[in-house]
Amino acid sequence: MKFATFRHGGREQVGLVDSEAERVYPVDVADMVELIARYDEIAPKIRMNGNAVELSQVELLAPIPYPRRNIFCVGKNYRDHAREFASSGYEAGAVKGAEIDDYPAVFTKPATCVVGPGATVDTHPKVTSAVDYEVELTIVIGKGGRDIAREHALEHIFGYTIINDVTARDRQKNHRQWFLGKALDTFCPMGPWITTADEVDAANLQVRTWVNGELRQDANTRDLIFDIPGLIETISAGTTLEPGDLIATGTPAGVGLGFSPPKFLKAGDNVTMSITGLGTLSNPFA
Incomplete structure (x- = not known):
């Protein structure tokens, strides 16, 4: 459903x-x-x-317009994106040959970032000049728990939605951490709805992004470095997950910083994202 x-x-x-x-x-x-x-x-x-x-x-609003906690996010979870990020010059401290991490990189976005389908995303021109897009399959936790073993992880998922993990790349680089580049108001479009887990084969979903009609990202969740059960096991280790918690699982290659020169977003652009079975999320930027 x-x-x-x-x-x-x-x-x-x-x-x-x-x-x-x-x-x-x-x-x-x-x-x-x-x-x-x-x-x-x-x-x-x-x-x-x-x-x-x-x-x-x-x-339509974001499926969870007012998350009760920060959104958990996973960075560099597709191999091609990890490589494009490391070679882009926007990852502070990147080491050639060490693009793939041994453990998932987890950060958060504040709940105040969330907007719904069709809502305008502010490019914050006084704050950043390097706004980027990231399509992400997002887990919606249904059954809470702590220290969840991977073999039981899927039992804790209510469903899935789409998040655009909008990012100010310059802030991400300059501050040598990810939060400030991810935390700006309107930087978390979500939707269009939640599809329950029984209707989704999350290990085999096509993930796509178009910017002004140009296909930029096109990958499959088969390519995740750290799979969904593993992410839930890692994030819940010592930390209680609660119903309604959101875990964005990472973005594939094709983001703006991966182009030469980078193709960052500007006022007037429109970003559309789709994931198999989850619908389409589209937002204008201003």
Whole structure:
């Protein structure tokens, strides 16, 4: 199933999406995190009934518009991207021949970055001149836990969505860490909805990005260096994961810094991302 957060008639709601019929059916919950946390109880009561609203008549928001915690993010998790990043000059301290890490690089984005499909992303021209895009398959935790073993990791996943891990490359380089380059307001478009895990083969999904109609990123999650069970095991080691937590799993090659010269984003650009079975996320930049 697919679940969205949307605004209709001035009210924010959660709904079950019929993407073929382009309709959404409201679900009686306070927000998406409540749906996730109580899903086993709520799921049998969810129906496609006569209360449908046309998707064209609603404003889709980020599926979790107000995450309760920072978003966990994984860096350099596709081999080709790790190499393009290391050779770009934007990775502080990059060592030739050591582009592939032995352990996943994990950082966070603040929840205040989150915006929804169609929302305008601010390029922050007074702060950065090197805004980049990163399409990322994103895990939505359903069942919380700590010290989760990889063989049980998939049991803790509610579903998946798309995140654009927008990045100010100059800030990322200059500050010699990733947070400040990732943390600017509007730098985490998310959506268009969450697709439940039972409908997704996360180990075999095509991941793509277009900038102004030009295909830039095109890869498959088969190419992940650190797979999804391993990421959950690593991130949950000594740290409790909670329902509604988000883990962005990394981006493939084809980001703006990988071109010569780099193709960074500017006001007026439009970035569209798609992942098999998860829909399309599109945002203008200004």
